[in-house]
Amino acid sequence: MSWREFYKNRWLYIMLLPGIIYFVIFKYVPMYGIVMAFQDYVPYRGIWESNWVGFKHFERFFSEPQFWMLFRNTFILALYNIIFFFPLPIIVSLMLNEVVTERFKRFVQTLIYVPHFVSWVVVVGVFYMIFTTEGGILNELIFAITGQKIAFLLEPGWFRTMIISQSIWKEVGWGTIIFLAALSGVDTQLYEAARMDGASRWRQLWHITLPAIRSTIIILLILRLGTFLDTGFEQIFLMLTSTNRDVGEVFDTYVYVKGMTQAQYSYSAAVGLFKSVIGLLLVVGANQLAKKCGEEGIY
Amino acid sequence: MKQDRTLGNRLFDYTNHTLLLLLGIVTVLPFIYITAVSFTSPAEVAKGGFILFPKEFSLAAYRYIFSTSTLLNSLWVSIYITVLGTFINLLLTTLMAYPLSRPYLRGRKYIMLGVLFTMLFSGGMIPTYFVVNSLHLTDTLWSLMIPGAISAFNLIVLKNFFQQIPDGLEDAAKIDGCNDVSILFRIVLPLSLPAMATFALFYSVAHWNSFFSAILYINDSDKWPVQVWLREIVILAQSRIGDTSIEEADIQPLTIRMAVIVFSTLPILMVYPFLQKHFAKGALLGSVKG
Numbered sequence: 001m002s003w004r005e006f007y008k009n010r011w012l013y014i015m016l017l018p019g020i021i022y023f024v025i026f027k028y029v030p031m032y033g034i035v036m037a038f039q040d041y042v043p044y045r046g047i048w049e050s051n052w053v054g055f056k057h058f059e060r061f062f063s064e065p066q067f068w069m070l071f072r073n074t075f076i077l078a079l080y081n082i083i084f085f086f087p088l089p090i091i092v093s094l095m096l097n098e099v100v101t102e103r104f105k106r107f108v109q110t111l112i113y114v115p116h117f118v119s120w121v122v123v124v125g126v127f128y129m130i131f132t133t134e135g136g137i138l139n140e141l142i143f144a145i146t147g148q149k150i151a152f153l154l155e156p157g158w159f160r161t162m163i164i165s166q167s168i169w170k171e172v173g174w175g176t177i178i179f180l181a182a183l184s185g186v187d188t189q190l191y192e193a194a195r196m197d198g199a200s201r202w203r204q205l206w207h208i209t210l211p212a213i214r215s216t217i218i219i220l221l222i223l224r225l226g227t228f229l230d231t232g233f234e235q236i237f238l239m240l241t242s243t244n245r246d247v248g249e250v251f252d253t254y255v256y257v258k259g260m261t262q263a264q265y266s267y268s269a270a271v272g273l274f275k276s277v278i279g280l281l282l283v284v285g286a287n288q289l290a291k292k293c294g295e296e297g298i299y
Numbered sequence: 300m301k302q303d304r305t306l307g308n309r310l311f312d313y314t315n316h317t318l319l320l321l322l323g324i325v326t327v328l329p330f331i332y333i334t335a336v337s338f339t340s341p342a343e344v345a346k347g348g349f350i351l352f353p354k355e356f357s358l359a360a361y362r363y364i365f366s367t368s369t370l371l372n373s374l375w376v377s378i379y380i381t382v383l384g385t386f387i388n389l390l391l392t393t394l395m396a397y398p399l400s401r402p403y404l405r406g407r408k409y410i411m412l413g414v415l416f417t418m419l420f421s422g423g424m425i426p427t428y429f430v431v432n433s434l435h436l437t438d439t440l441w442s443l444m445i446p447g448a449i450s451a452f453n454l455i456v457l458k459n460f461f462q463q464i465p466d467g468l469e470d471a472a473k474i475d476g477c478n479d480v481s482i483l484f485r486i487v488l489p490l491s492l493p494a495m496a497t498f499a500l501f502y503s504v505a506h507w508n509s510f511f512s513a514i515l516y517i518n519d520s521d522k523w524p525v526q527v528w529l530r531e532i533v534i535l536a537q538s539r540i541g542d543t544s545i546e547e548a549d550i551q552p553l554t555i556r557m558a559v560i561v562f563s564t565l566p567i568l569m570v571y572p573f574l575q576k577h578f579a580k581g582a583l584l585g586s587v588k589g
Binding site: 005006009011012013015016018019020022023025026027028029030031032033034036043092095096098099100104107108110111112113114115117118119120121122124125126128129130132134135137153169173200201233234237238241242252255256259260265268269272273275276279280283284 | 307308311312315316318319320322323324325326327329330332333344391392394395397398399401403404405410413414417419420421422423424425426427428429430431434445446448449454478479480483504507508509510511515526529530533534537538553556557559560563564567568571572575
C-alpha cells in the first residue's frame with residue numbers, strides 16, 4: 001500500500017484505531033493468556049515467570065470424576081434445549097402467521113416479547129417467587145388440591161425442567177421474530193393458487209408455509225448445534241444451589257468455581273480452554289454440515 | 300391472508316386465537332402477579348390466595364426500598380453504567396464500523412477476519428479476568444463498561460448497514476470539503492438513526508441487565524448494580540430458606556422481595572412500548588444476512 005493512499009484515508013485509519021485496540025486488548029490478549037493453562041500460574045509472577053507444566057492440568061481434569069458429571073450435565077441440558085425449546089418459536093410463529101387480524105397479532109406479539117428484555121436475575125427471581133414452597137402461588141395451589149407441596153427449587157429432579165421452562169418463558173416469543181420475517185416473504189399467490197385447488201389450511205401449511213421457512217429452520221438449528229455447549233451460563237449460575245450441583249454444574253460454572261472462588265487459575269483456564277476448543281470444533285463442524293445440506297452456512 | 304368462512308376454517312381460527320391469547324396471558328401473568336403482590340399489605344399476602352389486584356393497597360414495600368441507601372445507590376450505579384456504557388458502545392462501534400464499510404479501504408478484510416474469529420473462539424473467563432485486573436479496572440465501574448465496549452455481532456450488522464448508504468453522498472460531501480470524520484457524523488449518522496436507536500436499545504438493555512460482570516469484577520458492594528442486589532435479596536435469600544442456621548430476620552418478607560423485582564425491571568418495561576417499533580425492525584436488520 002502506498003503512503004499516499006494511506007495518507008488520503010488517514011481519518012478512516014484513525015477511526016479504526018480505538019476498535020482495533022479494544023479487540024487486541026480484550027479479545028486477543030486473553031487468547032494469549034490461555035498459555036497459563038500449561039503453567040502453574042502465580043499472579044505475582046505473571047505469564048513470563050510462571051513455571052511450565054505441560055498438560056498436567058488437562059490430565060487432572062480428564063481423570064477427575066467430575067469430568068463425566070460436567071459432561072453429562074452440559075450434554076443433557078443442551079439436548080433438552082434442542083428437543084423442547086427449539087421447535088416452539090417455529091410453532092408459535094406458524095400460529096401467529098395464520099392470524100388474519102393484524103391488531104390481534106400485534107397484541108399477542110407485544111405480550112410475548114416482554115420477558116426477553118428482563119434479566120436472568122429477574123426471570124429466576126420470578127420463578128423463585130412463584131414456585132417456592134414458602135408462600136409461592138403455585139405451591140399454594142398444589143397444596144390446596146393435593147395437600148402436599150413440591151420442592152421445585154430444591155429437588156434436583158426438577159432442576160432441568162425449571163431451566164428449560166425458564167428458557168421457554170423468556171425467549172420463545174422473541175424467537176418468533178426471525179421466522180415471522182421469513183414467513184412474511186412468502187408469495188401470497190401461492191396460497192391463492194392452493195386454495196383454488198381446494199387445499200385445506202393444513203395442506204397449505206404443509207406444502208407452502210413449512211417449505212418456505214425450511215432454510216431458516218436449518219440455519220438456526222445448525223447455529224444452535226454450533227453453540228451446543230453454551231447452556232446459558234448466567235441462568236445456570238443463578239439456579240445452582242448446594243442441593244442441585246450434581247445435576248446442575250456445567251463446564252462454565254465449574255470454571256468459575258475453580259478459578260474465581262478457589263483461585264486454581266491454571267486448572268480452570270485449562271477447563272475453559274477445553275470447552276472453547278470443543279465449541280470451536282462444533283461451530284466449524286456445524287457450518288460444514290450446513291454447506292453439505294446445500295445451505296449457505298454462517299461464514 | 301383471507302380464508303373461506305367454512306366451519307372447519309372457523310374452528311381452526313377460534314382454536315388458534317384462543318391458544319395464542321392463552322400464551323400471551325401466561326407470559327405476562329407472572330409480572331402482573333408480582334407487581335400486585337408488591338403493592339399489597341403484608342397482612343393480606345399472609346392470608347394467601349391468588350392476587351391479581353391489590354385488595355389492600357400498600358406502599359410499605361416500596362417505602363422500605365426507598366429508605367435503604369444500598370438499593371437507591373445501586374439504582375444510580377445501574378443508570379450510570381447504562382447511560383455512559385451505551386454511549387461508549389455506540390461511539391466505538393460506529394467509529395470502527397464506518398471505515399470497515401468503505402470498500403476501498405486497504406486491510407479491512409484482515410480486520411474483519413480478526414473480528415469474526417473472536418466470535419468463534421475466546422480466551423475465556425480466567426485470562427480475561429487477569430487482563431481486566433492488570434489494567435486496574437477491577438472494582439471500578441469501568442470494568443462493567445470497557446471490556447464489552449464493542450459487540451462483534453453488532454459491529455458486523457452496523458457495517459453492513461453503512462454499506463447500503465449510497466456512495467454518491469460521500470463523494471458529494473468530499474467535494475464540499477468534508478473529511479471522513481465529518482462525513483460520518485454529519486451525513487452517515489443522521490441517515491442511520493433507526494439503526495442507531497436499535498443498537499442503543501440492545502446495548503442499554505444489556506447494561507441494565509448486566510450482572511455477572513459485576514460479580515466477577517466488583518467486590519465493593521457500594522458499586523453493585525441493581526441486578527446484583529436483586530440476586531442477594533431474592534435468590535440467595537430464597538435458597539437459604541430451610542437452612543436453620545440463618546436467622547429469620549435475614550430473609551425479607553415476600554412483598555419486599557417482589558417489590559425489588561419490580562424496582563429492577565420497571566425501567567426496561569417503561570421504555571418497552573416506545574421502542575417496540577424500532578426493535579422489531581432492528582431484529583430484522585440483524586437477522587438479514589449480509
